[in-house]
Each structure stands twice: as structure tokens, then as C-alpha cells.
């Protein structure tokens with residue numbers, strides 16, 4: 591591909607992402623969940639009909655909306671991704687993709703990619719399940735190859751380390767009415783979203799949302815299972831975090847860690863790694879690296895499980 595063609599492709603991608611991000615922010619994605627004509631969209635968006643026609647043209651040309659007999663609606667795959675039963679939040683993923691682009695720029699310009707609290711919320715939302723039927727179906731499939739972990743959670747206590755906005759723990763809590771959990775999240779604004787979601791879902795009586803550095807948590811042998819969101823922990827916090835988790839689990843308690851993405855040669859991988867490394871995060875640790883890291887912290891009996899969702903390891907305290 592010539593550099594001009596390449597540039598046109600990069601530009602189109604960035605512009606389409608900007609369009610989709612603004613379409614969420616301005617309510618277009620909600621308006622277009624139902625088929626609507628131009629006049630009703632002009633009324634809903636409170637914009638001039640000519641401008642509305644141009645925005646709709648851009649949404650259709652970029653595969654976000656479709657036009658049929660003078661009415662417009664979301665393209666089927668976009669509609670499915672924003673439906674109430676979708677497992678994850680498409681708007682959050684779009685916002686995060688734009689954030690990563692800004693971070694790449696920051697790293698190249700300054701060598702650093704610090705996150706504001708609100709950006710940390712964007713990141714956490716983009717990785718979180720939405721706690722509806724879609725995410726419950728995904729969690730069921732995720733745990734099929736490790737029934738011992740699911741059974742230990744059923745009436746047990748879970749320590750969720752690096753909980754973000756609580757995607758996993760809150761979905762599990764809606765599925766397992768006997769499960770109790772403590773969540774550890776260091777960014778107050780992110781922990782506040784997790785606490786609000788727990789309340790909305792009616793599970794806040796069983797979920798203890800703590801805003802703190804995981805390394806400072808003390809609760810000896812109180813937990814049956816732990817989940818560590820390891821891809822988000824910088825190198826200098828990892829050994830102490832694993833020591834906390836091991837101390838917190840009862841003897842025989844289980845730890846779950848996930849390989850976020852396997853190393854690859856692709857350009858996207860190189861960009862994400864650039865950002866992670868500027869944040870001190872060892873990017874794309876393989877499951878073998880993770881098992882060795884956990885073994886160094888004293889965990890034993892590692893079992894690696896490969897599924898359609900990638901690779902995870904289950905270890906015993």
C-alpha cells in the first residue's frame with residue numbers, strides 16, 4: 591500500500607471513531623435504536639434538518655446506521671452491541687479507543703501517559719461486563735472449564751483485586767446469591783462507580799467496595815477465591831499485591847489470573863505496549879510468565895485453561 595493510501599486509511603479510521611464517539615455523546619445511538627424519519631430525528635436532536643441529513647449520511651456511509659424506505663436505524667451489528675443484553679459497553683470501548691490514541695501521542699511527545707481519574711473510569715468501563723443477561727451468559731461459558739472455582743464462589747467469599755467498575759464481580763454476584771465479595775480499587779472515582787453499580791443491581795449488601803491500594807489490604811485467610819486483574823498492575827506493585835492475595839486466601843483457596851492478550855507482531859499491539867510500558871505496566875505477559883510470577887509468590891498447582899476467551903490460570907494458595 592502506498593503511503594498516501596495508508597494515510598487515507600488511518601485518517602478514515604480516526605474520523606470514523608470520532609463520529610461514533612460523538613454519536614454516542616449527542617444521543618444519536620439512542621435515537622436510532624428505533625427506525626426514525628428525518629423530521630423526527632431533527633426534532634429529537636434539535637438540529638437543522640440539513641445538518642441532520644449530513645450526519646445521517648456520514649453514519650450510513652460508515653456502517654453505523656442504515657437507511658430503509660426513508661427511515662434510519664442502527665446497523666444490525668451496532669444495534670446488537672448496544673442492546674440491553676450486550677455483555678459489554680460499546681460506548682465505553684469507543685471512548686477508550688480514542689483515549690489510547692491520545693495516550694500514544696502523549697508517550698511519543700513526553701514519554702509518559704498518566705491517566706486522570708476520569709480517564710481511569712473510561713478505561714475501567716471499557717473492560718467491564720454490564721451485568722445483564724449477555725454478560726451472565728459469557729461468565730457461564732468462561733467458568734465451564736473451571737467448575738471448582740465457580741463452586742468455591744457459590745457460597746464463598748471472593749477477593750476481587752483491581753476491581754475497576756466491578757464488571758466481573760457484579761455479574762457474578764447477580765448469578766450467585768450466596769456469594770460475598772470484597773473489591774479493591776485504588777482510584778476513588780472508579781471505586782465510586784463500582785459502588786453505585788452494586789447498589790443499582792441490588793447486591794450492595796454482599797459487596798464490600800474498598801477504595802485502597804491492594805498492597806495495603808489486610809485480612810488473613812478470609813477468602814475462598816481471588817481474581818487479580820493483573821494486566822493493569824505496574825511492575826513495582828505486582829509482588830506485594832500477590833503477597834496480599836496469598837495472605838488473604840484460606841489454605842487451598844484459589845486464585846484466577848487471565849492472559850489479556852498474547853504477544854503479536856501487529857501495529858496495534860506495538861501501540862498498546864508503548865502506552866503500557868510508559869505506565870510501568872509489563873504488557874502482554876503470557877500465561878507462562880503469570881504462572882511463574884504466581885509461583886514466586888508461593889502459589890502452587892497451576893492449571894492453565896485455554897478457551898475461546900483466551901488463556902487463564904487457576905492456582906492454589
Ligand SMILES: C[S@@+](CC[C@H](N)C(=O)[O-])C[C@H]1O[C@@H](n2cnc3c(N)ncnc32)[C@H](O)[C@@H]1O
Nearest residue numbers: 714718752753754757758775776803804819822
Ligand atoms: C480496568 S480494571 C479491571 C477490570 C475489572 N476486573 C472488571 O471486572 O471490571 C483494573 C483496575 O485495577 C486498578 N488498580 C491498579 N493498581 C492497583 C492497586 N495497586 N490497587 C488497587 N487497584 C489497582 C486500576 O485502577 C483499574 O481500575
